[in-house]
Amino acid sequence: MSTLSEPGPRHRVPVEHRVLGLDRRTFPFAITALVVYLLWAYLVPAIDDAVPWTDETRPGDVLQVTPDLTLVPSVGWGVQSGLRTTDRTAGAAPPPVLLTKDGVLFRIEPGQWNGSAAELLAQITTITTTTAAAEGFHVTSGANTFVTRDGLTGVLETYAAERTEGVIAALVLEGQGLQIQAVGPPAQLPGYASSIEDMIGSIARSGS
């Protein structure tokens, strides 16, 4: 590359270096960049897609939702994100919980929230209506109250989109809000309704 000069727009590439009108002396850097791009943007994600998740919830598992809240998952769900209470890590905050089974996703995302659970649900609905408008997201039932077995009170609503149905629930405890969402194909979701209900109902204060 050291002998390469910077050609102007009307510069003609010397014939011995010309390939399809391009200067082949510029190929080594261009191809290296292209290879690295294809590696990280396509090859590694394809490998990731090909490797299955093998971590399934077992009887007795308890997941850490936040440092103060836990969840008892139904048995046999795949753990794509989330820590068990028996896991030891250096970080203080656990990652969001994401469980899957037969195309149904169950996700809990915590965040700071100073309002009520109903206000949080309204905010989540506003955000989702905007971000998922293209998928035809719309709420199919009004907000209903639920109470977990530990006595925590939240609100939930159901929704539908073009290819999916789901439940969004909100729960607030001492300035900490939880966005709980279960989503899946209309044919699959009803079969897991009781599991989802159990898991939402199992959310409890740590040590309860």
Added chain:
Amino acid sequence: MSTLVSAEEETARRADAIATSGWGAPFRFVQPRNACFWVYLLLVVTGLGYLVPTFVSTAGLYAEANAAAIITSAAFAAVFLYFLHRMDRWEKTPGLLALAAFIIGGIGSTYAIALPGNAAMMSLYAKTFGQAWAQDWKAGLTAPFVEESAKGVAFLLLMGLAPVVIRTVYDGLIVGAYVGLGFQVFEDALYGQNSAAAHFGADQAQSVLSTFALRAITGITSHALYTALFAAGLIYVIGTAAQPRRSGRGLLLMLAALVIHGVWDSAAALSGGTAAVFLIMIATSVFAIAILVVAIRLGGGREREFMHAVLAPEVTTATITGTELAALAGNRRDRRAALRTRTGGLSRRKEKHILKAIGDLADDLCASGGTDTRDVEHSRAEIARLRTHR
């Protein structure tokens, strides 16, 4: 006669230094016959394909967060740009090249390469080693490889687009820093929006400002520094007309960038979640700055040789003094010596102006290829004017 021969030799050395260093060479971005140009466009357009929909679809929801992110990122970038401008003391990087570096670092490297690569690698770690292990180590064992290679190839494309302008280790440090700064600023904007989303869209400005404060405090050990080291290492490994290949030194610099990035991202895991995390971060920062200083000194040697060759004939023709030449082609000590030993009753302030004017003369000489153009003559006249007007 010997003086005449010496003057000819000096002029030949000047011409050789200008040709070898590439100083004064212009940068042209649009090069349809250069394959690097098309790959550059591919990466930036692909990055925009992710960036634009992401921000447009949530523009109304996160307007406050986006505005705060843009303002804080611009403030962070302005400080760093000033620092880079000051550091770029030999031959100023063309503005268009700096902009091209900032854009591909910010849009191409971040959104086209690093975002999908990071996500896939972190997912693979969780699948292979479990959630707890991944929680601690996935960032530190992903970001250095994905992000440094993403920014590294952005720098390679710029080398392919500007093979005459980017020739020295110092060029690698500066242009690499621009690539890294772009990455940092655009990544911060994304983090700002994520931060607002993590608060369910409430207290958006406060969420972004908290993220910005943390990133600004820890900004010294940032992508600009990592990429400066990595790109300087690439120049050594590849070798150019101005910098003979020194693979060992280059690989060490690239490895240093990876290690600093990795340790920084793994600080919490390495500390075991204790307060030692702060010690690790401070030690990493000190180490990073030390390596940067070493790289600047290593790179500066070649630049000094070029500057000396470019300006030496001006001493022979008495346009500048030997001490002033030493100041321009030397280090801070030489510059202080020039200010201290100024002659002809010049004030310290006037001598500073003269040194700056000599820098302008060097720029004009490089742009003219060493010939006496009107710009060169004007710069010489300016130096003479500064000496006489007290």
